[in-house]
Amino acid sequence: MVFAGACCFGILSTFVKVAYQEGYATGDISGSQACLGMCVLWLLYILTRKREGAPGPVWPVLLAGTSIGLCTHLYYLSVKWIPASVAIIFLMQFTWISMLLEWAFFRKRPTTLQLAAMLLIMAGTVMASGVADARGTLPIKGILLAMASAAVYGIYVVASGRVGNTLPALKKSALMMTGSTIIIFIIARPHFLFDGQLSMGLAKWALFLAFFGTIIPPLLFAAGIPKTGVVLGAILMTAELPVAVVTAHLVLKENMSLLQWAGVSVMLFAMVMGQKRSKE
Numbered sequence: 262m263v264f265a266g267a268c269c270f271g272i273l274s275t276f277v278k279v280a281y282q283e284g285y286a287t288g289d290i291s292g293s294q295a296c297l298g299m300c301v302l303w304l305l306y307i308l309t310r311k312r313e314g315a316p317g318p319v320w321p322v323l324l325a326g327t328s329i330g331l332c333t334h335l336y337y338l339s340v341k342w343i344p345a346s347v348a349i350i351f352l353m354q355f356t357w358i359s360m361l362l363e364w365a366f367f368r369k370r371p372t373t374l375q376l377a378a379m380l381l382i383m384a385g386t387v388m389a390s391g392v393a394d395a396r397g398t399l400p401i402k403g404i405l406l407a408m409a410s411a412a413v414y415g416i417y418v419v420a421s422g423r424v425g426n427t428l429p430a431l432k433k434s435a436l437m438m439t440g441s442t443i444i445i446f447i448i449a450r451p452h453f454l455f456d457g458q459l460s461m462g463l464a465k466w467a468l469f470l471a472f473f474g475t476i477i478p479p480l481l482f483a484a485g486i487p488k489t490g491v492v493l494g495a496i497l498m499t500a501e502l503p504v505a506v507v508t509a510h511l512v513l514k515e516n517m518s519l520l521q522w523a524g525v526s527v528m529l530f531a532m533v534m535g536q537k538r539s540k541e
Contacts, residue, residue, distance in 0.1 A: 262485035263497040266478035271504025273474045274345040275512045277337050280466045287341065288449030289458055291334045293467035295442040296454075298475025302435035309431065317427050319436055325420035326440025328413050333474070334445050335410035342403025346515045349505035350389045351407035353528060356499055357382055358415030366419075374534060378496075381531035389517075389524025422486045422494060434479040441475070499532045 280290050339348045357379035363369040371379070391399065425433040445451070453459055459467065486494040506525060509515040517525075 262481040263489055263494050264500050266481035266485070267498040267500040268504050269473045269478045269481075270498075271349070271501040272508045273470060274336065274340045274348055274505055275508045276466070276469060278340055278345050278509075278513055280470075281341060283462065285458070285463055285466065286451075287334065287337050288445070288451040289453040289463060290466060290470065291330075291337050292442070292445045292449055292451030293453050293459065293463055294470040294475050295330055295333070295438060295445050297467045298471040298479075299435065299438040299442045301471065301476050302431060302438050302479070306429070306431040306435050311429075317425065319425075321420075322425035322428065322433055322436040323440035323443075325417065325424050326437030327444040328417040328420060329437060329479070330441030330444040331448070332410045332413040332417060333441070334449055335406050335413065339403050339406035339410060342400045343407065344509065344515045345513060346506045346509035346517060347390050347399065348403070348407045349502055349509075350386055350525070350528070351404060352411050352414065353382065353499055353502050354386065354408060354411040355414035355418060356496060356532075358412055359418040362415055362419045378531040378534050381534070382528050385524040385527030385531065387524070388527060389521045391518070391521055418486070418494060418498070421482055422490065425483075426487045430480055430483045433483045437479055437483070438475055496532050499528070502528060 277290060336348065336352060339351070343351075360371045360375060360379060364371060390404075421437075425436065428436070453463055453467075482494075489497065502525065506517065510517070
């Protein structure tokens with residue numbers, strides 16, 4: 262479930278680039294995606310609701326949801342400045358960020374192999390981003406936005422595995438998307454609700470991005486991460502990387518050098534190494 266959710270996330274940045282080419286603003290893209298996803302998840306929950314025990318507090322789940330909303334908005338902003346195939350490489354830094362957060366706040370020290378995987382991911386990032394390549398010149402604004410989205414994504418991974426686990430998966434996902442929608446509306450102030458953009462073409466992007474980015478992955482993560490654990494869950498979620506790179510190459514015709522492909526390979530090797538250790 263975690264792996265499938267990551268693959269869904271992997272295609273998003275490419276099609277956000279296409280939406281940019283049609284003239285839509287970041288706030289309207291991320292805001293419409295979050296809002297539509299929230300509405301669908303609440304509808305699914307209401308239609309399938311069964312009798313529940315004593316409900317736990319919902320505010321931690323709402324708060325955790327703001328992290329995925331902030332991550333989405335920052336990530337979509339970053340692909341305005343850097344290629345989608347490069348933005349995903351910086352986003353993948355959430356893997357070691359989530360491990361460090363677990364270590365700092367919950368005293369779960371990474372194993373030696375997991376620490377080695379962190380270093381390999383960092384080394385692979387330098388190679389895969391194009392910074393180490395002679396032709397690699399990336400806008401610092403795009404890099405900082407992508408790294409900020411990775412930091413917030415790391416917070417989401419840790420929080421998702423620790424809050425709201427007694428709630429039904431649909432309710433947890435709906436609450437998280439409510440928090441996501443609230444934070445995007447606050448920071449981005451989208452205009453699609455008032456200027457008729459939904460009827461002028463934004464609706465198709467809202468539907469597509471909401472399905473693959475807001476509805477399906479949170480349901481899969483909410484059900485899967487508590488069973489895999491945070492570390493294995495974070496490693497499995499790096500499947501987003503090859504999916505995003507290949508999609509950007511096929512749809513946007515973004516080319517990558519041999520050094521960049523080698524960097525991607527190093528990062529994927531680190532993922533497999535960390536997954537093996539987690540299983541043991």
